[in-house]
Amino acid sequence: MLSYEDALAVVLREARALPVERRAPEDAQGLVLAEPVDSGVDLPPFDNSAMDGFALRAAGAVLAAGREFEVRGSQVAGDDAATAGEGAWEIMTGARMPEGLDSVVPIERVEILERDGEGRPRLIRLAADVAPGDNVRLRAEDIARGALAVPAGRRIGANERMVLASLGATTVAVRRRVRVAIINTGRELVDDPARPLASGEIRNSNGPYLAARVEAAGAEVVLRETVTDEPAVFLGVLERALAAGADVVLSTGAVSMGRHDFVPDALRGIGADILFHKVQIRPGRPLLFARLAGGALYFGLPGNPASGAVGFRFFAEAALRAMSGMTPEQPLRMPLAAPWSKRAALRFHLKGLVELADGRLSARVLKGQESFKVLPLLLANAWIVVPVDAMALDAGDMVDVYGPGHLEAPMIGERLE
Structure with missing residues (x-):
């Protein structure tokens, strides 16, 4: 392990x-x-005005309030370069600064003393000081x-x-986008939500969950099928997944140590290189990882919802990130909201809630950490990670916190009382 x-x-x-x-x-x-x-x-490709107003020449000195200027021209966005002499130029936001002018006074900070016959400003007075470079966006x-x-x-x-x-x-x-195939194993799984369940059957929740998580992680689902616990049927679907161009194959179930957990032997039978099987984590310890003969990566996720979610989030998503050319993910660090302890020396991945109280963030471990429960996944906005050697944590101890997915930051939730 x-x-x-x-x-x-x-x-x-x-x-x-x-x-x-x-x-x-x-x-x-x-x-x-x-x-x-x-x-x-x-x-910007040229000096331009950040405001509607009047362009002026300050030439290194403050232009004092009360000074008057004749308006000698105008410049609107899209006009070609122009050269200004003395006086002011009416100018609009984004318009190129006339050569020779270096500052802009907003229209709200001038008094218009005179207008021409068409209503355009002809004489203005500054209502506030204008410093050199005011309201000018410089080239580059x-x-x-x-x-x-x-x-x-x-x-x-x-x-x-x-x-x-x-x-x-x-x-x-x-x-290019990573192509992912999803294979859910188990004769007890039912995909059709309208079909009544027979004795011993359950709804397939892993399939829709993983399809959504794959897309949220920036990858593309190229195949999604549910199969019974028959190796030949499973291998047929796997063949179709690879024919669809899958770079990564995800399966759920049939990777533990039971008599019907056929995936490891089925993969060995087609020449897959099983690189590890079982990891020192909870939930999700039976995780299997292999490289298939053609080069595709294979993640055998446990069938329990939270176990599969952890395997995808902390292993498959790391692969998707690397295959896409992104750097490895880094967690946030924040204090734990309440004491928490564990009995097993494993790395725990806990459904958590990032809270904001009194201007400070903290991470709270949610109730219902059992791997078969799905409701806590809905309530969680983050994953809280507790390392192998930390058996008991106090409120305020720092922990690693990850978003729901590698492209998602933890959302701040309401404080739980």
């Missing part, structure tokens, strides 16, 4: 980054940059030409799309 750290190291060793492809930014949403994006332009103040704009390993979302659009990027180098 491997330690968590050793087992994770095996997973990360096998989880090789996927090939790189070039895509338009709009087709790369949710994918991870394989190469950094350097700026080919200055942002945001991003300079040649500077790093978006680093490799960054997942493309709305903010990245905004930067890429601002740079005029037409394509980016990304790693």
Whole structure:
């Protein structure tokens, strides 16, 4: 039985980054940059006004309130470069600064003393001091030409799309989405929610859960099937999963030590390399990890819901992250809200609630940690991790806290009394 750290190291060793492809930014949403994006332009590309108002020349000195200026021109967004002489220029937000002017006074801070026949300002008086550079966005103040704009390993979302659009990027180098197949084993499982359960049958909750978690983790489900406890049927579905292009196969059930736990032997029979089976964790100790003959990764998750959830969250998601080109995940650290103890020297992964009280965050272990219970997963907003050697913790002791998924931070929940 491997330690968590050793087992994770095996997973990360096998989880090789996927090939790189070039895509338009709009087709790369949710994918991870394989190469950094350097700026080919200055942002902003020219000095421009941050306010609607009047452009002035301060020339290194404060322009005192009460000074009057004739309005000699105007500049609106989209106008070409212009050269200004003396006086003020009416200007709008985003408009290019006329050459020779270096400051902008907002329109609310001037008095318009005279207007021309068309109602345009002709003479203004400052109602407040204007310092050199006030309300001017300088060329390259945001991003300079040649500077790093978006680093490799960054997942493309709305903010990245905004930067890429601002740079005029037409394509980016990304790693394709990881393809995942889900196989739920067990003749007791029923997928059809409308079908009445026969004696001994249960609803298949692992399938929908894992499908949702795979998508939330940034991967793609290419196959999802439920099979009985017959190795030949299982291997047929596995063959279809690989034909669908699965990079990762997840199965639930049939990996413990019972007479009907057939998955390990079935995998050995097709030449899979079982890299570990059992990890020093709770829940989820029977976790199996293998590399299939064609190179796909295989995670045999236990059938109990919380056990499968832990195996996916802390092992399969680590693989998905590495295959996508992201750096390893780092936990948050926060104090435990209440004392907690355990009896087994295992690394525990606990359904938890991150709370905010009196301006401080804390993590509370929820009731109902049994691996068969599904309701605590609904109530939890985080995973709390207790290491092997910590048998008893006091309120205030620091613990590692992870979000529900590797792309999700813990949401702050209501305090439980």
